[in-house]
Amino acid sequence: MSSNRCLIAGNWKMNGILEEALDFLGELECNPAPEHVEIALMPPFTLLHSLCEPLNEKDVRLGAQNVYYEPRGAFTGSISPLMLRDAGCQYVILGHSERRDIMAESNKQLSSKLAAAWAAGLEPILCIGEHLEERENGTTNAVLKKQLAILEDVDGSAALTLAYEPVWAIGTGKTASPEQVTETHAFIHQELQRLGHDCRVLYGGSVNPGNAEALMGCPGVEGALVGGASLKADSFMQIVKAAAKAVS
Numbered sequence: 001m002s003s004n005r006c007l008i009a010g011n012w013k014m015n016g017i018l019e020e021a022l023d024f025l026g027e028l029e030c031n032p033a034p035e036h037v038e039i040a041l042m043p044p045f046t047l048l049h050s051l052c053e054p055l056n057e058k059d060v061r062l063g064a065q066n067v068y069y070e071p072r073g074a075f076t077g078s079i080s081p082l083m084l085r086d087a088g089c090q091y092v093i094l095g096h097s098e099r100r101d102i103m104a105e106s107n108k109q110l111s112s113k114l115a116a117a118w119a120a121g122l123e124p125i126l127c128i129g130e131h132l133e134e135r136e137n138g139t140t141n142a143v144l145k146k147q148l149a150i151l152e153d154v155d156g157s158a159a160l161t162l163a164y165e166p167v168w169a170i171g172t173g174k175t176a177s178p179e180q181v182t183e184t185h186a187f188i189h190q191e192l193q194r195l196g197h198d199c200r201v202l203y204g205g206s207v208n209p210g211n212a213e214a215l216m217g218c219p220g221v222e223g224a225l226v227g228g229a230s231l232k233a234d235s236f237m238q239i240v241k242a243a244a245k246a247v248s
């Protein structure tokens with residue numbers, strides 16, 4: 001893992017009310033962040049404003065889990081990139097498999113969201129990953145290549161983080177083996193290089209304190225996007241520490 005690129009990001013998904021978030025903050029001991037590891041948290045929209053300042057004090061970056069691509073207007077229920085900036089966000093997760101699969105988010109929408117995020121000065125964390133059936137029938141690389149094609153006409157200097165999240169490993173307790181992770185990250189880095197992007201690539205999918213060190217130690221892995229284990233300050237920080245060990 002190259003030393004200055006590691007990011008451990010917590011995706012709270014649709015979890016967290018203010019009281020729980022304040023308890024989490026009270027238990028979060030991460031200032032200063034371990035050397036060479038950046039920490040970020042993506043709570044639900046409702047907590048962004050409240051958590052911005054306290055997280056900033058703890059040297060933790062703030063991000064959102066989604067964004068709409070219009071700056072303002074009659075789009076009931078949507079949140080714009082400008083609103084995320086106003087709430088103190090630096091990052092926004094885009095293309096998470098739960099949005100692609102459950103909310104039927106299309107590549108076309110995703111392209112518009114990427115462009116809108118960049119225009120507002122947000123750094124997207126773009127998620128890609130194959131389903132179990134695709135892993136089993138040997139089409140993983142083809143699926144990832146198709147998902148990455150969204151970057152084809154994008155300027156390579158755009159601020160971007162990628163997250164490889166095999167869908168079958170999300171919330172299942174099953175993680176990709178270090179061999180699978182190493183092999184797939186090598187393919188992703190090669191594809192990114194072909195597309196002219198030199199961005200960091202995180203791994204996501206059932207990362208926990210028990211497997212973090214092995215996963216973060218895989219070549220080509222530059223951090224983690226953590227779901228369930230990011231809801232508790234203690235397990236989240238254990239993952240941060242495992243990453244710090246891997247980069248040291």
Ligand code: 13P
Pocket residue numbers: 011096165169170171172173204205206207225226227228229
């Ligand atoms: P889990 O860590 O709960 O498997 O979730 C991973 C994820 O989807 C992060 O975006």
